[in-house]
Amino acid sequence: MIRDITIGQYYAQDSSIHKLDSRTKLMGVLIYIVALFLVKNPWWYLLLFVVILALYRLAKVPYGYLLRGLKGIVILLIFTFVFRLISTPGIPVAQLWIFTITGEGITKAISLTVRIALMIIGASLLSYTSTPRELADGLEKAFGFLEKIHVPIHDMAVIVMIAFRFIPILIEETNVLMDAQASRGVEFEKCSVWKKCRNIFSLLLPLFLSAVRRSSDLAMAMEARGYSGEGETSRMYPLRYHSGDRIAYVLMFLFLAGVIVMRVVNIY
Amino acid sequence: MIDIKNLVHRYTIWESDTKKSKKTVLDDVTLDISPGQLVAILGPNGSGKSTLAKHLNVLLLPDEGTVWIDGKDTKDAKALWDIRSTVGMVFQNPDNQIVGTSVEEDVAFGPENKNLPSTLIQEKVADSLRAVGLLHKRKSSPFRLSGGQKQRVAIAGALAGTPRCIVLDEPTAMLDPAARKEVIHVIHKLNKEAGITIVLITHHTDEVVGADKIILMNQGHIIQEGTPKEVFDNFELLKKVKMDVPQVTELAWNLARQGIPIKTPVLTEEQFVTEMMRIYEDGKNREDC
Ligand SMILES: Nc1ncnc2c1ncn2[C@@H]1O[C@H](COP(=O)(O)OP(=O)(O)OP(=O)(O)O)[C@@H](O)[C@H]1O
Ligand SMILES: [Mg+2]
Numbered sequence: 001m002i003r004d005i006t007i008g009q010y011y012a013q014d015s016s017i018h019k020l021d022s023r024t025k026l027m028g029v030l031i032y033i034v035a036l037f038l039v040k041n042p043w044w045y046l047l048l049f050v051v052i053l054a055l056y057r058l059a060k061v062p063y064g065y066l067l068r069g070l071k072g073i074v075i076l077l078i079f080t081f082v083f084r085l086i087s088t089p090g091i092p093v094a095q096l097w098i099f100t101i102t103g104e105g106i107t108k109a110i111s112l113t114v115r116i117a118l119m120i121i122g123a124s125l126l127s128y129t130s131t132p133r134e135l136a137d138g139l140e141k142a143f144g145f146l147e148k149i150h151v152p153i154h155d156m157a158v159i160v161m162i163a164f165r166f167i168p169i170l171i172e173e174t175n176v177l178m179d180a181q182a183s184r185g186v187e188f189e190k191c192s193v194w195k196k197c198r199n200i201f202s203l204l205l206p207l208f209l210s211a212v213r214r215s216s217d218l219a220m221a222m223e224a225r226g227y228s229g230e231g232e233t234s235r236m237y238p239l240r241y242h243s244g245d246r247i248a249y250v251l252m253f254l255f256l257a258g259v260i261v262m263r264v265v266n267i268y
Numbered sequence: 269m270i271d272i273k274n275l276v277h278r279y280t281i282w283e284s285d286t287k288k289s290k291k292t293v294l295d296d297v298t299l300d301i302s303p304g305q306l307v308a309i310l311g312p313n314g315s316g317k318s319t320l321a322k323h324l325n326v327l328l329l330p331d332e333g334t335v336w337i338d339g340k341d342t343k344d345a346k347a348l349w350d351i352r353s354t355v356g357m358v359f360q361n362p363d364n365q366i367v368g369t370s371v372e373e374d375v376a377f378g379p380e381n382k383n384l385p386s387t388l389i390q391e392k393v394a395d396s397l398r399a400v401g402l403l404h405k406r407k408s409s410p411f412r413l414s415g416g417q418k419q420r421v422a423i424a425g426a427l428a429g430t431p432r433c434i435v436l437d438e439p440t441a442m443l444d445p446a447a448r449k450e451v452i453h454v455i456h457k458l459n460k461e462a463g464i465t466i467v468l469i470t471h472h473t474d475e476v477v478g479a480d481k482i483i484l485m486n487q488g489h490i491i492q493e494g495t496p497k498e499v500f501d502n503f504e505l506l507k508k509v510k511m512d513v514p515q516v517t518e519l520a521w522n523l524a525r526q527g528i529p530i531k532t533p534v535l536t537e538e539q540f541v542t543e544m545m546r547i548y549e550d551g552k553n554r555e556d557c
């Protein structure tokens with residue numbers, strides 16, 4: 001449950017993937033997702049899976065982390081799989097109660113589930129190899145042109161950063177609150193869905209109050225350290241493209257071109 | 269360094285949506301802290317210590333009286349950023365003052381806000397982390413650190429702004445004894461080696477025995493000011509405002525009251541031992557003759 005969430009987990013390593021500019025990696029994820037949507041034949045997913053495995057290896061992130069990202073969306077995956085399985089018209093191969101399973105259904109179910117799973121695995125690699133700060137900076141630069149039409153991209157980047165910073169703290173606090181309430185007889189694990197909702201609601205109020213208190217403290221600490229929300233700020237590690245990024249871009253576009261050609265020529 | 273004259277601070281309290289009242293939290297506080305000093309502010313809960321600290325970093329402005337930091341009046345809006353880079357601030361809860369998602373990122377926050385060049389920021393971050401002994405943790409997530417380490421990161425964060433004075437508002441209140449020692453050690457080191465003026469707010473009396481000056485506050489007033497010896501000598505006053513005193517101090521004081529010729533105040537265990545040895549030797553000498 002809440003205890004399993006692993007958003008924004010940076011996995012510190014010294015690898016060529018970690019060294020890439022976060023904008024390059026953002027583009028990489030984008031291309032990977034586009035590729036996932038371009039391929040038709042389910043067997044191609046195998047290739048894409050091998051690609052991501054290779055990238056994990058290159059980033060020196062253990063394969064166990066591959067599954068960690070999926071844990072949070074297991075329900076979604078199962079739901080997608082089952083729904084596709086029973087709702088795709090085609091040649092029936094099996095009958096389960098009132099549901100008909102078709103050959104097409106099986107292929108569709110597998111490919112859609114795999115597609116979502118690979119998307120998450122790809123995006124997780126991004127968050128394992130870039131600090132939230134790098135991501136925020138990358139997004140800020142990538143969408144910086146929106147400042148011109150008065151979208152406060154810089155402020156948003158700061159907000160995202162702080163959100164990332166406080167996610168683990170709030171998760172821990174939730175656990176403490178859950179334990180505190182559980183020790184007073186509130187059940188979180190074994191009870192009806194309705195009761196579960198009510199119990200979780202009883203967590204939200206104290207959590208909200210503490211978040212408000214924390215944010216007022218944090219605002220003061222930030223002000224004391226010269227944050228004003230306006231004016232130019234600099235970066236300890238400014239985003240800068242290196243030779244590695246150029247190579248990565250070339251490889252990425254070659255990869256994308258390959259997939260597109262495959263799709264257009266329609267071999268396999 | 270810090271010069272405060274007749275400072276009065278009142279908080280507005282909304283008793284209901286329409287009715288408000290004023291609560292005087294600092295009343296006619298006058299104080300002078302010279303450069304390089306390690307000054308401890310001691311006082312029970314609600315005595316106005318945090319309020320006073322916030323005045324030093326212009327997080328609050330005086331209702332009456334004046335606060336000068338390095339000769340600059342805090343009411344002068346133009347001096348605001350100057351004063352904030354002269355005085356660094358460390359707060360009680362380490363979790364609520366660390367902004368970055370990694371240690372070095374957090375330490376860099378201040379210099380980045382000042383729009384310094386990247387290489388200079390990297391230098392300052394490395395120097396500050398070295399000063400608090402956490403350079404090896406620079407890439408870690410603050411979430412993974414111990415309480416004492418987190419508080420040292422917060423100190424490094426203040427230090428990276430190259431302040432000449434650091435105000436610490438109960439930096440050890442949420443720490444265990446070992447972590448408290450570690451943080452106090454770093455604070456003393458910064459004072460001795462880097463010559464940074466330190467204002468240490470605490471209600472642990474054992475943390476202030478090494479201070480140059482102790483300021484004892486109660487209910488918005490400074491009720492006593494002096495060296496640790498002078499302040500701890502007035503044992504009854506400390507007890508009256510419900511402050512704990514170090515165990516040895518209390519023991520020595522009680523012994524003295526029983527007629528044992530021990531010289532109060534005794535601030536440290538070593539001092540207590542030497543004092544006891546002296547009395548023992550004296551006693552033996554007297555028996556001998
Ligand atoms: N924002 C505020 N609004 C109204 N009253 C406040 C506010 N902040 C503090 N006070 C009150 O002012 C008084 C002094 O508070 P302050 O935080 O300065 O005390 P303190 O000496 O730091 O205490 P502690 O040891 O608990 O930190 C307290 O009675 C407190 O309730
Ligand atoms: Mg306080």
